[in-house]
Amino acid sequence: MGIAKRIVAGDLRAAARLIRDIDDMVPEAREALKDLYPFTGKAYVVGITGAPGVGKSTLVDQMITHLRKAGKTVGVLAVDPTSPFSGGAILGDRVRMQRHSMDEGVFIRSMATRGAFGGLTQSTRSAIDVLDAMGKDYILVETVGVGQDEIDIVQSADTTLIVLVPGMGDDIQALKAGILEVGDVFIVNKADREGVDRTVNDLRLMIEMDEKRYKNGWKPPILLVQAVFDKGVKETIDEIEKHAAHIKASSETRSKARYEKVRNGLAEMIKDRIVHEVFSDLIESGEFETSLQLVLDKKIDPYTACDTIISKRLRQGSK
Numbered sequence: 001m002g003i004a005k006r007i008v009a010g011d012l013r014a015a016a017r018l019i020r021d022i023d024d025m026v027p028e029a030r031e032a033l034k035d036l037y038p039f040t041g042k043a044y045v046v047g048i049t050g051a052p053g054v055g056k057s058t059l060v061d062q063m064i065t066h067l068r069k070a071g072k073t074v075g076v077l078a079v080d081p082t083s084p085f086s087g088g089a090i091l092g093d094r095v096r097m098q099r100h101s102m103d104e105g106v107f108i109r110s111m112a113t114r115g116a117f118g119g120l121t122q123s124t125r126s127a128i129d130v131l132d133a134m135g136k137d138y139i140l141v142e143t144v145g146v147g148q149d150e151i152d153i154v155q156s157a158d159t160t161l162i163v164l165v166p167g168m169g170d171d172i173q174a175l176k177a178g179i180l181e182v183g184d185v186f187i188v189n190k191a192d193r194e195g196v197d198r199t200v201n202d203l204r205l206m207i208e209m210d211e212k213r214y215k216n217g218w219k220p221p222i223l224l225v226q227a228v229f230d231k232g233v234k235e236t237i238d239e240i241e242k243h244a245a246h247i248k249a250s251s252e253t254r255s256k257a258r259y260e261k262v263r264n265g266l267a268e269m270i271k272d273r274i275v276h277e278v279f280s281d282l283i284e285s286g287e288f289e290t291s292l293q294l295v296l297d298k299k300i301d302p303y304t305a306c307d308t309i310i311s312k313r314l315r316q317g318s319k
Helices: 002-008 012-022 027-039 056-069 092-096 122-134 195-210 233-248 251-285 289-295 302-318
Strands: 044-048 073-081 106-112 136-142 159-165 185-188 223-226
Touching: 002 012, 002 027, 002 122, 012 106, 012 122, 027 122, 027 185, 044 056, 044 233, 056 073, 056 159, 056 185, 056 233, 073 122, 106 122, 122 136, 122 251, 159 233, 185 195, 185 233, 195 223, 195 302, 223 233, 233 251, 289 302
Parallel strands: 044 136, 044 159, 073 106, 073 136, 159 185, 185 223
Antiparallel strands: none
């Protein structure tokens, strides 16, 4: 319980070390996470997502300032693209938030996507648990911004912010259904740009067309923000708090939200563990390399190779 006790007591170095070990898949990290889990469930997790260039990092930076002024402690996980050279995170987001680095009430960490299509890895989900057990009031998770496929964040966040800007090519990025399905609050950043009225009107229309989704009584607000000038950021915090109050007000909504969060988290953890264990075993046994060579020699096609490997594994697992 050594490192777990230190993290629960608020030790920044212990938390940083454990998150590093999680990212590096150090086996001992899993045992520490087991010890920490009973202390989780108190932090409020806010996901911030949207296409690249919409100003997510600037918004997060300003949100930290407002939350700290309100006396809240903040953890930030900035999910960055994976470096093609080192495999680690490119620390662009953390550099932008450097002014908060000396504040003991703020913990900022960059996480690598490691090729995760949905924008979130198991490492990031585990890092959320670490910051939660550490006692952070708010955990802000800024995802990499890969477009409409990036909806994994909703499985870990209590409130999900979708950040857009006017005039980025499509009539409106929100027409991409994946984004609409996960948004609790819509932020139109850089609202001084031309075309903001059209963006807001299109967003409002899309929300009105999907009214059946809002049977729980929460209708996503649309906020005009200029994060670089700190305009609309306080209103963003206010809407997050309203959404939190809405969830807490209904025991049914609260229970359903917790059920979905825990269910999705466990499902993703099992999938991640299965893939890791099976693929590692395939590499160590030489089975993958053998199949690969057969495909390269055109003695077998990759589909048959895949089906053969999976069928064999499933038969082994059923014994």
